[in-house]
Structures are given as C-alpha cells and as structure tokens.
Amino acid sequence: MARLDRQIAFLMEIDRLKTVLRRTLITDRSRRENTAEHSWHITLMAMTLHEYTADPKPDLNHTIKLLLVHDIVEIDAGDTFAYDVQGYTDKEAREQEAANRIFGLLPEDQASELMALWREFEEMRTPEAIFAAAIDRLQPMLHNYYTEGFSWKENGIRLSQALKRIDFVDRVSPVLSSFIKDLLQRAQVKGFLEA
Amino acid sequence: MARLDRQIAFLMEIDRLKTVLRRTLITDRSRRENTAEHSWHITLMAMTLHEYTADPKPDLNHTIKLLLVHDIVEIDAGDTFAYDVQGYTDKEAREQEAANRIFGLLPEDQASELMALWREFEEMRTPEAIFAAAIDRLQPMLHNYYTEGFSWKENGIRLSQALKRIDFVDRVSPVLSSFIKDLLQRAQVKGFLEA
Numbered sequence: 265m266a267r268l269d270r271q272i273a274f275l276m277e278i279d280r281l282k283t284v285l286r287r288t289l290i291t292d293r294s295r296r297e298n299t300a301e302h303s304w305h306i307t308l309m310a311m312t313l314h315e316y317t318a319d320p321k322p323d324l325n326h327t328i329k330l331l332l333v334h335d336i337v338e339i340d341a342g343d344t345f346a347y348d349v350q351g352y353t354d355k356e357a358r359e360q361e362a363a364n365r366i367f368g369l370l371p372e373d374q375a376s377e378l379m380a381l382w383r384e385f386e387e388m389r390t391p392e393a394i395f396a397a398a399i400d401r402l403q404p405m406l407h408n409y410y411t412e413g414f415s416w417k418e419n420g421i422r423l424s425q426a427l428k429r430i431d432f433v434d435r436v437s438p439v440l441s442s443f444i445k446d447l448l449q450r451a452q453v454k455g456f457l458e459a
Numbered sequence: 460m461a462r463l464d465r466q467i468a469f470l471m472e473i474d475r476l477k478t479v480l481r482r483t484l485i486t487d488r489s490r491r492e493n494t495a496e497h498s499w500h501i502t503l504m505a506m507t508l509h510e511y512t513a514d515p516k517p518d519l520n521h522t523i524k525l526l527l528v529h530d531i532v533e534i535d536a537g538d539t540f541a542y543d544v545q546g547y548t549d550k551e552a553r554e555q556e557a558a559n560r561i562f563g564l565l566p567e568d569q570a571s572e573l574m575a576l577w578r579e580f581e582e583m584r585t586p587e588a589i590f591a592a593a594i595d596r597l598q599p600m601l602h603n604y605y606t607e608g609f610s611w612k613e614n615g616i617r618l619s620q621a622l623k624r625i626d627f628v629d630r631v632s633p634v635l636s637s638f639i640k641d642l643l644q645r646a647q648v649k650g651f652l653e654a
C-alpha cells in the first residue's frame with residue numbers, strides 16, 4: 265500500500281494550489297483568482313478553441329494534461345507575474361526545486377511523468393506546449409479586459425508589453441493571434457492598457 | 460467571427476463556477492472549496508489513480524473531459540450536497556435547465572458535445588463515467604478525513620450513509636473501493652462520522 269499512500273499524499277499536497285493567488289480578478293471582481301481554478305478554466309478554453317489551431321495540429325488531450333499540471337510548482341514557487349522582470353530571473357531555479365519536491369512525493373514513475381509534462385510546457389517547443397502557452401496567456405488577458413484592465417492598470421502595463429507576451433501565438437493559431445491583438449488594441453483604446 | 464464570439468461568451472460565463480461553493484473545506488481549513496478548483500483537483504486524482512481501474516479499463520483522457528465538464532451546470536443549479544435528499548428530488552430538472560442555458564451559449568456542435576459529456580457523467584453507465592464518479596466521491600471524502608470530518612459533522616452524516624455513496628466503486632476499482640472503505644471506517648473510529 266506504500267504506493268497508494270504516496271499518491272494520496274501528493275493529491276492532498278496539491279490542494280494547496282487553491283491558496284496560490286494570481287494577479288487577475290475573477291470576472292465578478294469579488295476577489296483574485298487562484299491558480300487551481302485558473303488551471304481548470306484554461307482546460308475548457310483549450311477544448312473550446314482547439315479548432316483554431318494550425319498544422320501541425322496539437323493533440324488536445326495532451327494539451328489538457330500540460331495545462332492541468334504546469335502550474336503545480338507554484339505551490340512552492342508562487343505565481344510569477346507575467347511582467348515581473350525581477351521575478352523571472354530566478355523563476356526557473358525556484359520552480360525546478362518546487363517540481364523536485366512536489367512531484368517527488370509521487371512514486372518515481374509518476375514523478376517522472378509529471379516532471380516531463382511540466383518541462384515540456386516550460387520549454388514551449390512541441391505544438392501542444394505552444395498551444396497550451398497561448399491559452400495560458402489568453403485567459404488572463406480576457407480577465408483583464410472584462411475587469412476593465414484591473415491588473416494591467418495596477419501594474420502600469422503598456423500595450424507593447426502585452427503584445428510582446430503573445431507574439432508567438434501566431435505560430436500555433438493565426439485566428440487566435442488576430443483575436444488577441446484586436447482585444448489588446450481595444451483595451452488600449454478603452455484605457456485599460458497604457459499606450 | 461460570430462462563432463468565436465459565442466465561444467468567448469461561454470468561456471467568460473463559466474468563470475462563475477469559481478464562485479459556487481461546496482460543503483467541503485480546502486485542507487488548510489481557511490474556507491470552503493469552490494467547484495472550479497474542485498474540478499481541477501479531481502482531474503489530477505484521475506490521472507494519478509487511473510492505474511487502479513479494472514477491466515474494461517476506462518479511457519483516461521475521456522474521463523478527464525467528463526470531470527472537467529460535469530459540474531458546469533452548478534453555475535445555475537448550485538452544488539447539491541451529496542446527502543441532501545430534498546435537493547436531489549429536483550436536481551435533475553434544475554441541472555437540465557442549466558445545461559441548456561450554459562452549453563447553449565456555444566455554437567450548436569460544441570453545445571451538443573458538452574451536453575453529451577454532462578449526460579454521460581450523470582448516467583454513470585460507461586466505464587469512464589463510473590470511474591469519474593468514483594473520483595468525484597473520493598475527493599470530498601479525503602477532504603473530510605483531512606479536516607476532521609468538517610462537513611460530515613456539520614450535517615450529522617453516518618458511516619452507513621457514506622458507505623452507500625461509494626458502493627458502486629467496486630465495479631470500477633476494487634483497490635480504490637477497499638481504500639475508501641478503510642478510510643471511512645477509520646473516520647468513524649476517530650469520530651468524524653457517526654456510527
């Protein structure tokens with residue numbers, strides 16, 4: 265039973281992702297979003313928007329797994345704000361340590377499997393990882409748009425910074441790339457993003 | 460662009476699942492769990508515990524989709540507590556109406572697809588739906604166990620009631636069935652569940 269005990273220990277530990285807060289608000293503006301619910305939301309986005317991906321078509325099931333797993337490291341490493349240059353300098357080291365500890369709670373074969381999913385997402389090389397990253401960036405932009413630019417304004421984010429975050433999206437989905445660019449332009453016109 | 464607009468409207472609407480509260484606490488006991496983060500958590504449980512399923516082996520990817528989608532109806536219908544006999548009398552009608560409205564925000568083909576996933580989960584006939592239901596019941600039991608029976612005590616739940624909730628689990632996973640029964644027995648000994 266030692267194997268099952270380790271799996272249950274891991275599953276109870278990752279409950280803590282529900283207490284990791286992000287910069288974005290949920291759309292009713294009542295509170296900040298946590299990373300666990302964000303992880304759920306982006307899987308539905310991937311399911312709904314998968315039809316817009318270009319060849320080589322990312323596998324949807326694999327994309328969903330990347331999205332479900334990739335943020336677990338934030339339990340130890342915290343959420344690094346997308347535009348936090350300082351935070352990004354040691355993000356990799358902090359997250360690698362977190363991955364070692366948290367995935368290490370699992371039996372070795374499963375630890376390796378989840379570690380591989382996390383690394384694949386981070387490396388952004390496979391069609392699935394690129395699509396997952398595109399969805400992961402689209403979601404907070406939609407939230408910002410529908411909360412009048414809450415975390416953009418709070419951090420004085422400029423249109424050019426937001427556009428730079430999504431410049432790779434064109435590689436996996438020209439349709440979604442146009443959609444996001446248009447959304448960001450409209451956000452700037454409305455004053456949610458700085459010029 | 461009307462198709463994409465409908466998809467985005469759906470994706471923004473389901474953000475509200477983050478505000479639907481369940482009876483269970485998150486394990487640090489700071490607050491009740493919401494259904495969106497619960498939906499994320501159970502997918503990781505399915506991934507981690509899939510190896511314990513018996514033949515006919517449920518497909519993991521399909522199980523994950525069932526788990527991601529099945530609770531969206533709670534946005535309108537609310538979370539019906541597992542032991543709420545009264546609430547269960549009109550649960551089906553309330554949830555069908557919710558499914559019509561919320562999935563109906565999507566283009567028709569996708570609305571049908573999500574409706575089918577939701578119905579499949581509810582009907583509990585396929586191996587995937589049975590496995591998904593098993594995981595969906597295991598998760599709050601683990602949460603209750605690790606929060607000293609918080610929502611069991613709050614509602615005076617008896618061991619026999621909890622055991623009845625999981626009597627079908629044996630069909631999809633004898634290993635998980637034994638594990639849960641043992642957990643519930645220990646919970647009763649500790650006074651988390653009534654005798």
Ligand SMILES: [Ca+2]
Nearest residue numbers: 529530538595
């Ligand atoms: Ca449920």
